Amino acid sequence: MGSIKRYIEAAEAEEAMNxxxxxxxxxxxxxxxPEWEEAKLEYLSGAALEPEWMYDDFALELERLTGDDQAFAxxxxxxxxxxxxxxxxxxxxxxKMTYSYSxxxxxxxxxxxxxxxxxxxxxxxxxxxxxxxxxxxxxxSLMDVYSxxxxxxxxxxxxxxxxxxxxxxxxxxxxxxxxxxxPPENVKNNMRTVILITLIRHDIVHRNGVDKDGQPVELxxxxxxxxxxxxxxxxxxxxxxxxAVWFNRNAIP
Numbered sequence: 562m563g564s565i566k567r568y569i570e571a572a573e574a575e576e577a578m579n580x581x582x583x584x585x586x587x588x589x590x591x592x593x594x595p596e597w598e599e600a601k602l603e604y605l606s607g608a609a610l611e612p613e614w615m616y617d618d619f620a621l622e623l624e625r626l627t628g629d630d631q632a633f634a635x636x637x638x639x640x641x642x643x644x645x646x647x648x649x650x651x652x653x654x655x656x657k658m659t660y661s662y663s664x665x666x667x668x669x670x671x672x673x674x675x676x677x678x679x680x681x682x683x684x685x686x687x688x689x690x691x692x693x694x695x696x697x698x699x700x701x702s703l704m705d706v707y708s709x710x711x712x713x714x715x716x717x718x719x720x721x722x723x724x725x726x727x728x729x730x731x732x733x734x735x736x737x738x739x740x741x742x743x744p745p746e747n748v749k750n751n752m753r754t755v756i757l758i759t760l761i762r763h764d765i766v767h768r769n770g771v772d773k774d775g776q777p778v779e780l781x782x783x784x785x786x787x788x789x790x791x792x793x794x795x796x797x798x799x800x801x802x803x804x805a806v807w808f809n810r811n812a813i814p
Contacts, residue, residue, distance in 0.1 A: 585725065587763040596767055619715050626677045626718075633800045636670035640793050647782060656780045657765045663789045664762040667755075668726035670796055675736055676721050678803055684810070685739050686717065692738035695720050727759040729795075736799065740806045747798045755795045758788050 579592070582600045590596045640663065647659055678685050690696050696717060705712050726732050729752050733744050761778055764770060770778045 585723075587725070587727070587759070587767070589760060589763065619711060619718070622718060623680065623711075623714070626673065627680050630677065632670050632673035632677065633796065636666055636796060637793070639666050640789060644786065644789055647785070649782070651782055651785075653770075653780065656782070656785050657770055660780065660785050660788055661762050661765050663785075663792050664727050664759055667792045667796055671726040671732055671799060672722065672724070674800065674803060675732075675739055676718055678739055678807075679717060679721065680714065681807075685741075686714070688741050689717055689721070689739045692741075693720075693735055695724075727762065729756050729759065736802065740803065742802075742806050745798070745802055745805070748795070748802055751791070751795045751798060754791050758791060761788075 578601070582597060586594075586596050586600050643659060643663065643666075647655070651659070679689050680686070690713070699716060699720075701712065701716075709715070721735075724732065724735065733748060733752060737744050764772045764778050765780075770780065772778060
């Protein structure tokens with residue numbers, strides 16, 4: 562029985578590791594890929610126990626996310642500035658950096674918007690705890706709760722901060738789980754386009770602009786501007802998704 566128990570525990574540990582890795586690498590990365598192996602080393606070094614966003618930053622993070630709703634406004638301004646700074650004949654390096662940074666701006670905005678929603682009302686916090694897979698199975702001791710009144714919000718924010726917000730196939734269901742509504746058609750209809758953009762961004766960042774088959778990604782100013790426009794539209798649809806749910810919930814009967 563001892564050897565069987567050890568086998569089961571080892572299998573469960575490997576499954577937990579693979580799940581963590583799959584949530585911390587780009588879409589399409591598979592076991593054996595360099596990015597997968599790097600994440601595996603990170604996991605084995607204890608990264609899963611050391612979240613990027615730590616308890617000591619909670620007060621600042623709470624203040625930032627519960628203030629005025631600036632995430633989308635900041636995103637829009639930065640996207641506009643990025644577009645205006647792109648010259649008529651940008652270099653290949655500048656095209657790659659602009660394309661990649663546009664996805665980064667999207668990630669930051671999507672992350673900040675959903676965390677702000679969770680902190681805005683107990684209703685959305687409860688939805689997150691009840692419906693988001695990474696949260697609903699977390700167990701806390703009575704002493705944890707007794708010792709820190711904010712422990713639940715801290716863990717929710719830490720967990721939400723660990724998601725890859727350019728993994729659109731993962732993030733749209735998280736939004737739906739927190740908001741308690743299905744995503745609107747304009748979100749669903751634009752997911753495929755943005756997922757393709759994030760895959761190209763992965764090729765740029767991890768393969769210097771070459772896909773898995775060794776073919777170079779075609780980039781020019783028109784392609785980059787179209788990707789930026791698609792990103793902006795998608796994030797705008799996500800913001801309107803939030804606003805519509807909030808309005809319907811708070812509308813006077």
